[in-house]
Amino acid sequence: MNRREFVVTSAVSAAVAGLSNTAYSAGSGDPDVIVIGAGLSGLETALTLEENGLKVLVLEGRNRVGGRVFTLFDVPGHPEVGGNTIANAYGRCIAAAARNKVEIVNLAPRLFANRAGQELFIGGERIPLKDWVNHPRNPFAGEQRKLAPWAWADDLFKKHMPFRDLENWHDAAHAQYDISVHEFLTAHGATDAMIKLGFDTNIAYGTTSHDVSLLQQAFADHWQTVNRGAISAFSRTGASNQMPAATPPAGAPPVAAPPTAAPPGLLVGAFKSGNQNLPIAMAKRLKGDLLLNCRVSAIEVDASSAKVTCSSGRVYRAKAVVCSMPFSTLRHVAIDPLPEPVQHKAIQTLGYIPITQFHLVAKKPFWLSDGMSPSMWTDGPLGLVLAQKFGKTDDEVTSLTVWARGLNALYVDRLGMEDAKRLIIAEFERLRPASKGLLTVAGAHSWAADPFAAGDWAIFQPGQVRELRAAIAKPHQRLFFCGEHTSVGSRGMEGAFESAERVSLEVLGAV
Ligand SMILES: Cc1cc2nc3c(=O)[nH]c(=O)nc-3n(C[C@H](O)[C@H](O)[C@H](O)COP(=O)(O)OP(=O)(O)OC[C@H]3O[C@@H](n4cnc5c(N)ncnc54)[C@H](O)[C@@H]3O)c2cc1C
Incomplete structure (x- = not known):
């Protein structure tokens, strides 16, 4: 400059x-x-x-x-600390990009060509997805046991959400649903253990299911649906929708591999170079x-x-x-x-969800040594770990984003940023010994502690x-x-x- x-x-x-x-x-x-x-x-x-x-x-x-909207321009792959992706129903954003001569890059083909999945860690233990259905830490019941923890609540919402409406979701006609998500999940047979793992852990709206309105969830859910799931934070990693491949019983047909080509027309959009x-x-x-x-x-x-x-x-x-x-x-x-x-x-x-992010850079690809995906879903301080793949080739991991959300974010925030960074590295090395000495924190941000945000996105409480x-x-x-x-x-x-x-x-x- x-x-x-x-x-x-x-x-x-x-x-x-x-x-x-x-x-x-x-x-x-x-x-x-x-x-x-x-x-x-x-x-x-x-x-x-x-x-x-x-x-x-x-x-x-x-x-x-x-x-x-905040890009770490000086971290490899320029990862996003804030707004990540746009999708098909983002007409105004798409038009604004054109007006301002900013190119939109569709990440969908890259993501689908390169679906590495994510590892599940619960209570500090790695649980291979194929073992999840029969694992003693699985709190779900019946058919729901086959669902990964990150897919459980979505499945319930899909089956039982009382209405789907983007324009009039807040109308008086729906007022009876301005209850907590906890109340709704409980009414559909969920136990506290299921809700704690399947909704509160790595939460998207609220700090727990008690402080988010079902109406808010219904609106957000339907917004995801019209955008074909493309705006979940997972979408930039290719780990989205990756369902556990439970070992099929003897004689059952093999579980289909996830598709490697993006559905036609799907937009997982980002603005070029950040x-x-x-x-x-x-x-x-x-x-x-x-x-x-x-x-x-x-x-x-x-x-x-x-x-x-x-x-x-x-x-x-x-x-x-x-x-x-x-x-x-x-x-x-x-x-x-x-x-x-x-x-x-x-x-x-008005409610705001707390989110704190840590952007890690690895000196060597330790995931090649331990043979696991670099992306993780954990119920510990690491929360979600999403491998960012913005290198020259589709599968080059340029950085790892750790998302602490909800109560987890409030906890790491209370440590102060320097101690929080130390905790993140220590926890990483505990779960993935192959990463020892290889990770550095290249960027970190607490949206709740940020004086100009004081939280991430707005949410309606019950x-x-x-x-x-x-x-x-x-x-x-x-x-x-x-x-x-x-x-x-x-x-x-x-x-x-x-x-x-x-x-x-x-x-x-x-x-
Ligand atoms: C981690 C994260 C991930 C996200 N992922 C997505 C995604 O994938 N897709 C998506 O669509 N959206 C996503 N979002 C949400 C999206 O980024 C926001 O909804 C959007 O950018 C909000 O724009 P805004 O103009 O409403 O608010 P803001 O961008 O917050 O603008 C408000 C401005 O006011 C300024 N301000 C605040 N207080 C003061 C003050 N006292 N004096 C002067 N100025 C002040 C702030 O600094 C800020 O610049 C994400 C957000 C975050 C944080």
């Missing part, structure tokens, strides 16, 4: 280089709109408002753009200023104007403000006047869909809301774009 580039695109260069950029050069007068947050939803909103003739100022607390390239390209297209290292600490609004104060004491004024901050961080910002009580409660209490959902994105005088937590018919990166579409119309109608 030369000096000229830094000056011309200072915000973007700083984002990549990790430099600070706090200079304000907005030119004359106040902006029409202040957008808080330079993640996908904030950037898309800012660009749309600019395209419609408004002057926009973006304030971002971090020293980079992208928010929960997902963060999309928000970087979007930031480059902004006409107005994007200020990094600008942590918003207060927002004041009335019927015709907005005032935003940053922790530096700097004050910015506009006709309106759009807030893309997750509610987990907005709850630490002073809003005056307070939003109406239900919206205020939503800001204060009762919150009925009570809070409708109030979440309501404009509050000249304060408007976007962000994945305000989306209705989609999730994740696509939800961020969906929310930008809605809030842009609201602002254009008001300002």
Whole structure:
């Protein structure tokens, strides 16, 4: 990066280089709109408002753009710490990539050509998948014993989810299902031991089955289904859907090997050379200023104007403000006047899942020595270990991502990052002695401890869909809301774009 580039695109260069950029050069007068947050939803909103003739100022607390899209550009294979993959139902993301001239790479063929599977470790013991069905640690009953722990809950949801609906999942007609996933699973015969292993371990929504609404699960589940399963975190490893090949009884036909070709048209998409390239390209297209290292600490609004104060004491004024901050961080910002009580409660209490990641690089492929897959599903501190394969050949392992989720993430976070890294390496070496001395932590991130995220993705807790959902994105005088937590018919990166579409119309109608 030369000096000229830094000056011309200072915000973007700083984002990549990790430099600070706090200079304000907005030119004359106040902006029409202040957008808080330079993640996908904030950037898309800012660009749309600019395209419609408004002057926009973006304030971002971090020293980079992208928010929960965050690529480790300096780790081999540039693994993602945040948003991983897009899929077939990500129409807005796909269009945004085209608009911003960012190429989408379809990982599906590579993943299917190279399905190495994942090892199962429970209680520190490796359990070959073929032995799982009869293993004493298998808590499941009847036919469910044939399911791997990661497939059990999905199977139950598939069979018993009371409805499938992306647009109206939150309607009053479904209110009776705003109960805990625990209550639902128990009603379908699950024991606590089954739920603990089959849902709570390496959880996707909530910290345990008690604190996530079945409605939330139904929505997320159906979103996965319309995306043909392509957006699960496993999808980047090729380990997804790999079912245990139980030893067939004598005389039974052999278990079919998993397919090695991707189903036609399946998209497991990532943005070329790192997902963060999309928000970087979007930031480059902004006409107005994007200020990094600008942590918003207060927002004041009335019927015709907005005032935003940053922790530096700097004050910015506009006709309106759009807030893309997750509610987990907005709850630490002073809003005056307070939003109406239900919206205020939503800001204060909406759930967020804790996730902490460690990105490991191996000096030698120890998995060739111990003959196991580098990917693992464990009920210990390692949680999920996903081999990232972004080398020159399909099967080259460029790094290993350790995903601690839910209670496991809260536990490793409490150790402090340095001790947590030591624990991860020690646990790895205990489970896989062949890795001894070969692993280093090339990157690590706690989303719960991150002051600008304070959690990973938003979740509705039992009762919150009925009570809070409708109030979440309501404009509050000249304060408007976007962000994945305000989306209705989609999730994740696509939800961020969906929310930008809605809030842009609201602002254009008001300002
Ligand atoms: C580990 C992980 C894996 C994921 N995997 C996927 C996936 O495979 N597919 C998918 O679709 N989605 C995935 N997601 C979710 C996806 O990344 C997010 O839903 C999306 O990026 C959210 O965009 P956003 O604009 O709503 O929020 P954010 O990206 O969080 O943007 C909000 C911005 O506000 C800023 N901010 C916060 N507080 C302040 C403050 N006080 N002052 C100023 N600025 C502030 C933040 O720094 C941030 O830049 C994943 C996320 C994570 C973390």
